Amino acid sequence: MSKGDRGRDRTAARRIVEQQKADERRRKVTIWTSVGVVAVLLIAGFAGWGVLANQEKKTDASQVTTPSVAVDDGTAFAVGTGPVTVDIYEDFMCPICHEFENQTGPTIAQLVTAKKVTVRYHPVAILDRASNGTQYSTRSAGAAAAAAVDGKFVEYHNVLFQNQPEENSDGLDNAKLIELGQSVGLGDSFAKAVTDKTYDTWVTKVTDTFSSRGYNGTPTIVVNGKQVTSANGGLPTTEIFSQAVAAAAG
Amino acid sequence: MDLKQQPSRLAAAWPWISTLARLGLAAVFLTAGGLKVTDLAASGRAVNAYDLMSYDTAKAVGAVQPFLEIALGLLLLIGIATRLSAAISAVVLVIFIAGIVSAWARGLRIDCGCFSKGGELAGGRTAQYGLDILRDVGFLALAGLLLWKPRTRFSLDGFLLGEK
Numbered sequence: 001m002s003k004g005d006r007g008r009d010r011t012a013a014r015r016i017v018e019q020q021k022a023d024e025r026r027r028k029v030t031i032w033t034s035v036g037v038v039a040v041l042l043i044a045g046f047a048g049w050g051v052l053a054n055q056e057k058k059t060d061a062s063q064v065t066t067p068s069v070a071v072d073d074g075t076a077f078a079v080g081t082g083p084v085t086v087d088i089y090e091d092f093m094c095p096i097c098h099e100f101e102n103q104t105g106p107t108i109a110q111l112v113t114a115k116k117v118t119v120r121y122h123p124v125a126i127l128d129r130a131s132n133g134t135q136y137s138t139r140s141a142g143a144a145a146a147a148a149v150d151g152k153f154v155e156y157h158n159v160l161f162q163n164q165p166e167e168n169s170d171g172l173d174n175a176k177l178i179e180l181g182q183s184v185g186l187g188d189s190f191a192k193a194v195t196d197k198t199y200d201t202w203v204t205k206v207t208d209t210f211s212s213r214g215y216n217g218t219p220t221i222v223v224n225g226k227q228v229t230s231a232n233g234g235l236p237t238t239e240i241f242s243q244a245v246a247a248a249a250g
Numbered sequence: 251m252d253l254k255q256q257p258s259r260l261a262a263a264w265p266w267i268s269t270l271a272r273l274g275l276a277a278v279f280l281t282a283g284g285l286k287v288t289d290l291a292a293s294g295r296a297v298n299a300y301d302l303m304s305y306d307t308a309k310a311v312g313a314v315q316p317f318l319e320i321a322l323g324l325l326l327l328i329g330i331a332t333r334l335s336a337a338i339s340a341v342v343l344v345i346f347i348a349g350i351v352s353a354w355a356r357g358l359r360i361d362c363g364c365f366s367k368g369g370e371l372a373g374g375r376t377a378q379y380g381l382d383i384l385r386d387v388g389f390l391a392l393a394g395l396l397l398w399k400p401r402t403r404f405s406l407d408g409f410l411l412g413e414k
Binding site: 025026029030033034036037040041043044045047048049051052055126128129204207208211212214216232233234 | 288289290291292294298301305306308314315318320321322325331334335338357360410411
Protein backbone atom coordinates (compact mmCIF):
# COMPACT_ATOMS: atom_id res chain seq x y z
CA MET A 1 0.00 0.00 0.00
CA SER A 2 1.44 3.33 -0.95
CA LYS A 3 1.35 6.42 1.20
CA GLY A 4 -1.13 8.08 -1.14
CA ASP A 5 -3.58 5.17 -0.84
CA ARG A 6 -3.47 5.33 2.91
CA GLY A 7 -4.16 9.07 2.84
CA ARG A 8 -7.14 8.50 0.60
CA ASP A 9 -8.47 5.82 2.94
CA ARG A 10 -8.19 8.14 5.88
CA THR A 11 -10.08 10.87 4.04
CA ALA A 12 -12.80 8.41 3.07
CA ALA A 13 -13.08 7.17 6.64
CA ARG A 14 -13.35 10.72 7.94
CA ARG A 15 -16.07 11.46 5.43
CA ILE A 16 -18.03 8.39 6.55
CA VAL A 17 -17.77 9.42 10.18
CA GLU A 18 -18.91 12.95 9.33
CA GLN A 19 -21.79 11.54 7.36
CA GLN A 20 -22.78 9.35 10.30
CA LYS A 21 -22.63 12.34 12.63
CA ALA A 22 -24.82 14.38 10.29
CA ASP A 23 -27.32 11.53 10.00
CA GLU A 24 -27.40 11.18 13.76
CA ARG A 25 -28.04 14.88 14.14
CA ARG A 26 -30.80 14.79 11.53
CA ARG A 27 -32.41 11.83 13.29
CA LYS A 28 -32.36 13.60 16.65
CA VAL A 29 -33.76 16.81 15.20
CA THR A 30 -36.52 14.92 13.41
CA ILE A 31 -37.53 13.01 16.54
CA TRP A 32 -37.54 15.97 18.87
CA THR A 33 -39.26 18.37 16.51
CA SER A 34 -41.92 15.71 15.84
CA VAL A 35 -42.45 15.28 19.56
CA GLY A 36 -42.74 19.06 19.79
CA VAL A 37 -45.34 19.22 17.03
CA VAL A 38 -47.50 16.51 18.60
CA ALA A 39 -47.21 18.17 22.02
CA VAL A 40 -48.23 21.57 20.66
CA LEU A 41 -51.26 20.10 18.89
CA LEU A 42 -52.33 18.18 21.99
CA ILE A 43 -52.03 21.29 24.14
CA ALA A 44 -54.02 23.31 21.59
CA GLY A 45 -56.73 20.65 21.53
CA PHE A 46 -57.00 20.60 25.30
CA ALA A 47 -57.09 24.39 25.36
CA GLY A 48 -60.12 24.35 23.04
CA TRP A 49 -61.75 21.73 25.20
CA GLY A 50 -61.05 23.74 28.34
CA VAL A 51 -62.45 26.96 26.92
CA LEU A 52 -65.61 25.11 25.86
CA ALA A 53 -66.03 23.51 29.29
CA ASN A 54 -65.65 26.93 30.87
CA GLN A 55 -68.31 28.42 28.60
CA GLU A 56 -70.66 25.53 29.27
CA LYS A 57 -70.48 26.30 32.98
CA LYS A 58 -72.13 29.64 32.29
CA THR A 59 -75.19 27.95 30.85
CA ASP A 60 -75.31 25.45 33.69
CA ALA A 61 -78.87 25.13 35.01
CA SER A 62 -77.96 26.94 38.22
CA GLN A 63 -76.73 29.99 36.28
CA VAL A 64 -79.75 30.37 34.01
CA THR A 65 -82.81 32.42 34.89
CA THR A 66 -85.64 30.76 32.99
CA PRO A 67 -88.53 33.14 32.28
CA SER A 68 -91.49 32.09 34.43
CA VAL A 69 -93.85 31.93 31.44
CA ALA A 70 -91.61 29.83 29.16
CA VAL A 71 -92.94 26.53 27.78
CA ASP A 72 -91.34 23.57 25.95
CA ASP A 73 -88.72 22.79 28.61
CA GLY A 74 -88.54 26.50 29.29
CA THR A 75 -87.25 27.39 25.82
CA ALA A 76 -90.20 29.12 24.14
CA PHE A 77 -93.15 31.48 24.57
CA ALA A 78 -96.57 30.22 23.63
CA VAL A 79 -99.10 32.39 21.85
CA GLY A 80 -102.64 31.13 21.23
CA THR A 81 -104.40 27.97 22.33
CA GLY A 82 -105.08 26.07 19.10
CA PRO A 83 -104.60 22.30 18.61
CA VAL A 84 -101.79 22.58 16.03
CA THR A 85 -98.38 23.46 17.44
CA VAL A 86 -96.23 25.78 15.35
CA ASP A 87 -92.65 26.22 16.54
CA ILE A 88 -90.84 29.24 15.16
CA TYR A 89 -87.12 29.66 15.79
CA GLU A 90 -86.07 33.21 15.05
CA ASP A 91 -83.10 35.49 15.51
CA PHE A 92 -84.09 39.16 15.78
CA MET A 93 -81.04 40.07 13.66
CA CYS A 94 -81.99 37.71 10.81
CA PRO A 95 -83.36 39.46 7.70
CA ILE A 96 -85.08 36.32 6.38
CA CYS A 97 -86.92 36.07 9.72
CA HIS A 98 -88.11 39.62 9.16
CA GLU A 99 -89.17 38.64 5.65
CA PHE A 100 -91.09 35.66 7.05
CA GLU A 101 -92.79 37.89 9.61
CA ASN A 102 -93.85 40.38 6.94
CA GLN A 103 -94.98 37.64 4.59
CA THR A 104 -96.65 35.11 6.90
CA GLY A 105 -97.02 37.01 10.19
CA PRO A 106 -100.59 38.25 9.43
CA THR A 107 -101.71 34.69 8.56
CA ILE A 108 -100.22 33.40 11.80
CA ALA A 109 -102.03 36.13 13.76
CA GLN A 110 -105.32 35.09 12.13
CA LEU A 111 -104.72 31.41 12.91
CA VAL A 112 -104.02 32.35 16.54
CA THR A 113 -107.19 34.44 16.77
CA ALA A 114 -109.21 31.62 15.20
CA LYS A 115 -107.79 29.29 17.91
CA LYS A 116 -106.36 26.97 15.27
CA VAL A 117 -102.72 27.08 16.30
CA THR A 118 -100.51 27.48 19.34
CA VAL A 119 -97.36 29.26 18.24
CA ARG A 120 -94.24 28.66 20.28
CA TYR A 121 -91.64 31.34 19.64
CA HIS A 122 -88.03 30.32 20.34
CA PRO A 123 -85.81 33.42 20.33
CA VAL A 124 -82.38 32.08 19.38
CA ALA A 125 -79.08 33.89 18.93
CA ILE A 126 -77.00 32.56 16.05
CA LEU A 127 -76.07 35.92 14.52
CA ASP A 128 -74.19 37.51 17.41
CA ARG A 129 -71.23 37.85 15.06
CA ALA A 130 -73.27 40.20 12.87
CA SER A 131 -73.45 43.10 15.33
CA ASN A 132 -69.85 44.28 15.69
CA GLY A 133 -69.40 42.51 19.01
CA THR A 134 -72.44 44.03 20.73
CA GLN A 135 -74.20 40.63 20.65
CA TYR A 136 -77.45 42.12 19.46
CA SER A 137 -79.01 38.70 18.83
CA THR A 138 -78.54 37.67 22.44
CA ARG A 139 -79.53 41.05 23.88
CA SER A 140 -82.68 41.37 21.81
CA ALA A 141 -83.74 37.79 22.56
CA GLY A 142 -83.09 38.41 26.27
CA ALA A 143 -85.20 41.56 26.08
CA ALA A 144 -87.98 39.58 24.37
CA ALA A 145 -87.89 37.13 27.29
CA ALA A 146 -88.26 40.03 29.70
CA ALA A 147 -91.22 41.28 27.65
CA ALA A 148 -92.79 37.81 27.78
CA VAL A 149 -92.52 37.72 31.57
CA ASP A 150 -94.40 41.02 31.66
CA GLY A 151 -97.04 39.65 29.27
CA LYS A 152 -96.12 41.54 26.10
CA PHE A 153 -94.15 39.03 24.05
CA VAL A 154 -96.03 39.31 20.75
CA GLU A 155 -96.15 43.11 20.87
CA TYR A 156 -92.44 43.36 21.63
CA HIS A 157 -91.53 40.66 19.11
CA ASN A 158 -93.33 42.62 16.40
CA VAL A 159 -91.81 45.95 17.32
CA LEU A 160 -88.31 44.38 17.31
CA PHE A 161 -88.80 43.17 13.75
CA GLN A 162 -90.26 46.52 12.69
CA ASN A 163 -87.10 48.18 14.01
CA GLN A 164 -84.67 45.49 12.88
CA PRO A 165 -81.14 46.88 12.52
CA GLU A 166 -78.95 46.16 9.52
CA GLU A 167 -76.80 43.08 9.70
CA ASN A 168 -73.21 43.94 10.62
CA SER A 169 -74.24 47.19 12.28
CA ASP A 170 -73.96 47.67 16.05
CA GLY A 171 -77.61 46.72 16.41
CA LEU A 172 -79.93 48.60 18.74
CA ASP A 173 -78.40 49.54 22.08
CA ASN A 174 -80.05 48.65 25.38
CA ALA A 175 -81.53 52.14 25.74
CA LYS A 176 -83.28 51.71 22.41
CA LEU A 177 -84.45 48.19 23.39
CA ILE A 178 -85.98 49.67 26.54
CA GLU A 179 -87.52 52.55 24.60
CA LEU A 180 -89.17 50.10 22.20
CA GLY A 181 -90.49 48.23 25.23
CA GLN A 182 -92.01 51.41 26.59
CA SER A 183 -93.69 52.00 23.24
CA VAL A 184 -95.67 48.78 23.71
CA GLY A 185 -96.42 49.46 27.38
CA LEU A 186 -93.55 47.73 29.15
CA GLY A 187 -92.31 49.32 32.33
CA ASP A 188 -89.54 49.38 34.91
CA SER A 189 -89.25 45.64 35.58
CA PHE A 190 -88.69 45.10 31.86
CA ALA A 191 -86.09 47.87 31.72
CA LYS A 192 -84.28 46.41 34.71
CA ALA A 193 -84.16 42.92 33.15
CA VAL A 194 -82.71 44.35 29.93
CA THR A 195 -80.09 46.39 31.79
CA ASP A 196 -79.18 43.48 34.08
CA LYS A 197 -79.10 41.02 31.15
CA THR A 198 -81.25 38.77 33.30
CA TYR A 199 -82.19 36.38 30.50
CA ASP A 200 -79.06 36.50 28.31
CA THR A 201 -77.66 33.15 29.50
CA TRP A 202 -81.11 31.68 29.01
CA VAL A 203 -80.89 32.71 25.33
CA THR A 204 -77.70 30.66 25.01
CA LYS A 205 -79.61 27.69 26.42
CA VAL A 206 -82.46 28.21 23.92
CA THR A 207 -79.92 28.36 21.09
CA ASP A 208 -78.28 25.17 22.36
CA THR A 209 -81.64 23.40 22.44
CA PHE A 210 -82.32 24.59 18.89
CA SER A 211 -79.01 23.12 17.66
CA SER A 212 -79.45 19.88 19.60
CA ARG A 213 -82.73 19.40 17.77
CA GLY A 214 -80.75 19.43 14.53
CA TYR A 215 -81.81 22.87 13.30
CA ASN A 216 -79.14 25.10 11.82
CA GLY A 217 -80.70 28.20 10.35
CA THR A 218 -83.27 30.85 11.08
CA PRO A 219 -86.13 31.04 10.62
CA THR A 220 -86.87 27.38 11.28
CA ILE A 221 -90.59 26.71 11.13
CA VAL A 222 -91.93 23.46 12.55
CA VAL A 223 -95.57 22.41 12.38
CA ASN A 224 -96.56 19.60 14.75
CA GLY A 225 -92.95 18.42 14.89
CA LYS A 226 -92.34 18.55 11.15
CA GLN A 227 -90.07 21.19 9.63
CA VAL A 228 -91.72 23.21 6.88
CA THR A 229 -89.61 24.57 4.00
CA SER A 230 -90.00 25.49 0.37
CA ALA A 231 -89.36 22.78 -2.23
CA ASN A 232 -85.65 23.60 -2.39
CA GLY A 233 -85.25 23.77 1.38
CA GLY A 234 -85.60 27.54 1.73
CA LEU A 235 -88.19 29.81 3.29
CA PRO A 236 -91.73 28.42 2.85
CA THR A 237 -94.34 30.63 1.24
CA THR A 238 -97.44 31.52 3.23
CA GLU A 239 -99.34 29.03 1.07
CA ILE A 240 -96.99 26.15 1.91
CA PHE A 241 -97.18 27.13 5.58
CA SER A 242 -101.00 27.29 5.57
CA GLN A 243 -101.19 23.91 3.84
CA ALA A 244 -98.91 22.38 6.46
CA VAL A 245 -101.13 23.77 9.25
CA ALA A 246 -104.28 22.52 7.50
CA ALA A 247 -102.73 19.07 7.00
CA ALA A 248 -101.69 18.92 10.66
CA ALA A 249 -105.20 19.91 11.76
CA GLY A 250 -106.48 16.88 9.83
CA MET B 251 -21.30 14.99 -13.81
CA ASP B 252 -22.37 14.67 -10.20
CA LEU B 253 -25.68 16.40 -9.66
CA LYS B 254 -24.85 17.12 -6.06
CA GLN B 255 -21.89 19.20 -7.02
CA GLN B 256 -23.67 21.02 -9.78
CA PRO B 257 -27.29 21.45 -8.70
CA SER B 258 -29.70 22.36 -11.44
CA ARG B 259 -31.63 25.60 -11.26
CA LEU B 260 -34.79 23.76 -10.28
CA ALA B 261 -33.07 21.92 -7.44
CA ALA B 262 -31.82 25.25 -6.13
CA ALA B 263 -35.31 26.74 -6.43
CA TRP B 264 -37.13 23.95 -4.56
CA PRO B 265 -36.42 25.21 -1.04
CA TRP B 266 -37.86 28.57 -2.07
CA ILE B 267 -40.95 27.04 -3.67
CA SER B 268 -41.46 24.91 -0.58
CA THR B 269 -41.03 27.96 1.62
CA LEU B 270 -43.86 29.70 -0.23
CA ALA B 271 -46.04 26.60 0.13
CA ARG B 272 -45.25 26.40 3.86
CA LEU B 273 -46.03 30.05 4.53
CA GLY B 274 -49.14 29.92 2.33
CA LEU B 275 -50.50 26.92 4.19
CA ALA B 276 -49.66 28.59 7.51
CA ALA B 277 -51.68 31.65 6.46
CA VAL B 278 -54.60 29.43 5.45
CA PHE B 279 -54.78 27.68 8.82
CA LEU B 280 -54.17 30.82 10.86
CA THR B 281 -56.95 32.65 9.01
CA ALA B 282 -59.39 29.75 9.19
CA GLY B 283 -58.75 29.21 12.90
CA GLY B 284 -58.65 32.90 13.75
CA LEU B 285 -62.06 33.52 12.21
CA LYS B 286 -63.63 30.73 14.24
CA VAL B 287 -61.89 30.97 17.58
CA THR B 288 -63.77 34.11 18.62
CA ASP B 289 -67.12 32.29 18.69
CA LEU B 290 -66.77 28.64 19.60
CA ALA B 291 -70.52 28.14 19.95
CA ALA B 292 -70.96 29.22 16.32
CA SER B 293 -68.08 26.95 15.30
CA GLY B 294 -69.84 24.05 17.03
CA ARG B 295 -73.08 24.90 15.20
CA ALA B 296 -71.18 24.92 11.89
CA VAL B 297 -69.90 21.41 12.59
CA ASN B 298 -73.39 20.38 13.70
CA ALA B 299 -74.81 21.63 10.39
CA TYR B 300 -72.94 18.82 8.61
CA ASP B 301 -75.23 16.47 10.51
CA LEU B 302 -72.50 13.86 10.90
CA MET B 303 -72.39 13.56 14.68
CA SER B 304 -74.42 14.29 17.80
CA TYR B 305 -74.66 17.92 18.85
CA ASP B 306 -72.51 17.33 21.93
CA THR B 307 -69.75 15.82 19.81
CA ALA B 308 -70.11 18.59 17.23
CA LYS B 309 -69.76 21.18 20.00
CA ALA B 310 -66.52 19.59 21.19
CA VAL B 311 -65.14 19.28 17.66
CA GLY B 312 -66.18 22.85 16.91
CA ALA B 313 -64.35 24.10 19.98
CA VAL B 314 -61.16 22.10 19.48
CA GLN B 315 -60.87 22.62 15.71
CA PRO B 316 -60.03 26.36 15.63
CA PHE B 317 -57.32 25.88 18.26
CA LEU B 318 -55.81 23.01 16.26
CA GLU B 319 -55.92 25.11 13.09
CA ILE B 320 -54.13 27.99 14.77
CA ALA B 321 -51.55 25.66 16.32
CA LEU B 322 -50.92 23.98 12.97
CA GLY B 323 -50.63 27.40 11.33
CA LEU B 324 -48.03 28.50 13.87
CA LEU B 325 -46.05 25.26 13.53
CA LEU B 326 -45.94 25.72 9.75
CA LEU B 327 -45.05 29.38 10.17
CA ILE B 328 -41.93 28.58 12.20
CA GLY B 329 -41.23 25.48 10.09
CA ILE B 330 -40.82 22.79 12.71
CA ALA B 331 -40.93 19.11 11.68
CA THR B 332 -42.18 20.39 8.35
CA ARG B 333 -42.82 16.99 6.82
CA LEU B 334 -44.93 15.87 9.78
CA SER B 335 -46.79 19.21 9.93
CA ALA B 336 -47.49 18.92 6.21
CA ALA B 337 -48.73 15.35 6.65
CA ILE B 338 -51.09 16.41 9.45
CA SER B 339 -52.30 19.34 7.31
CA ALA B 340 -52.99 16.95 4.45
CA VAL B 341 -54.97 14.61 6.71
CA VAL B 342 -57.00 17.53 8.09
CA LEU B 343 -57.72 18.84 4.58
CA VAL B 344 -58.80 15.40 3.37
CA ILE B 345 -61.25 15.24 6.31
CA PHE B 346 -62.60 18.72 5.40
CA ILE B 347 -63.01 17.74 1.75
CA ALA B 348 -64.73 14.50 2.71
CA GLY B 349 -67.13 16.48 4.92
CA ILE B 350 -68.03 18.89 2.13
CA VAL B 351 -68.46 16.04 -0.38
CA SER B 352 -70.75 14.24 2.04
CA ALA B 353 -72.83 17.39 2.65
CA TRP B 354 -73.08 17.87 -1.09
CA ALA B 355 -74.01 14.25 -1.71
CA ARG B 356 -76.78 14.43 0.90
CA GLY B 357 -78.11 17.65 -0.60
CA LEU B 358 -77.63 19.71 2.56
CA ARG B 359 -77.87 23.45 2.15
CA ILE B 360 -75.05 24.68 4.34
CA ASP B 361 -72.16 27.06 4.35
CA CYS B 362 -69.06 24.87 4.64
CA GLY B 363 -67.83 27.01 7.55
CA CYS B 364 -64.33 26.82 6.15
CA PHE B 365 -63.50 30.48 6.60
CA SER B 366 -66.59 31.49 8.52
CA LYS B 367 -68.81 30.24 11.23
CA GLY B 368 -70.92 28.42 8.70
CA GLY B 369 -74.35 27.05 9.38
CA GLU B 370 -77.40 26.73 7.20
CA LEU B 371 -77.65 29.04 4.24
CA ALA B 372 -80.15 31.83 4.35
CA GLY B 373 -83.00 31.50 1.89
CA GLY B 374 -82.06 32.17 -1.69
CA ARG B 375 -78.34 31.56 -1.31
CA THR B 376 -77.00 28.42 -2.89
CA ALA B 377 -74.19 26.29 -1.58
CA GLN B 378 -70.86 26.58 -3.36
CA TYR B 379 -69.59 23.09 -2.67
CA GLY B 380 -67.70 22.78 -5.96
CA LEU B 381 -65.69 25.94 -5.30
CA ASP B 382 -65.09 25.00 -1.67
CA ILE B 383 -63.75 21.60 -2.69
CA LEU B 384 -61.60 23.08 -5.45
CA ARG B 385 -60.07 25.52 -2.98
CA ASP B 386 -59.39 22.81 -0.42
CA VAL B 387 -57.81 20.62 -3.09
CA GLY B 388 -55.52 23.56 -3.88
CA PHE B 389 -54.50 23.72 -0.22
CA LEU B 390 -54.03 19.95 -0.25
CA ALA B 391 -51.64 20.37 -3.19
CA LEU B 392 -49.58 22.80 -1.10
CA ALA B 393 -49.44 20.25 1.72
CA GLY B 394 -48.49 17.52 -0.77
CA LEU B 395 -45.68 19.62 -2.17
CA LEU B 396 -44.34 20.19 1.35
CA LEU B 397 -44.56 16.48 2.10
CA TRP B 398 -42.53 15.75 -0.98
CA LYS B 399 -39.97 18.55 -0.55
CA PRO B 400 -39.98 19.55 3.12
CA ARG B 401 -36.71 21.49 2.98
CA THR B 402 -37.52 25.19 3.25
CA ARG B 403 -35.79 28.46 3.96
CA PHE B 404 -36.29 30.40 7.19
CA SER B 405 -37.35 27.29 9.07
CA LEU B 406 -36.61 26.05 12.55
CA ASP B 407 -35.77 22.69 10.97
CA GLY B 408 -33.07 24.29 8.86
CA PHE B 409 -31.72 26.21 11.85
CA LEU B 410 -31.52 23.09 13.99
CA LEU B 411 -29.79 21.15 11.22
CA GLY B 412 -27.25 23.91 10.83
CA GLU B 413 -28.28 24.77 7.30
CA LYS B 414 -27.54 28.23 6.24
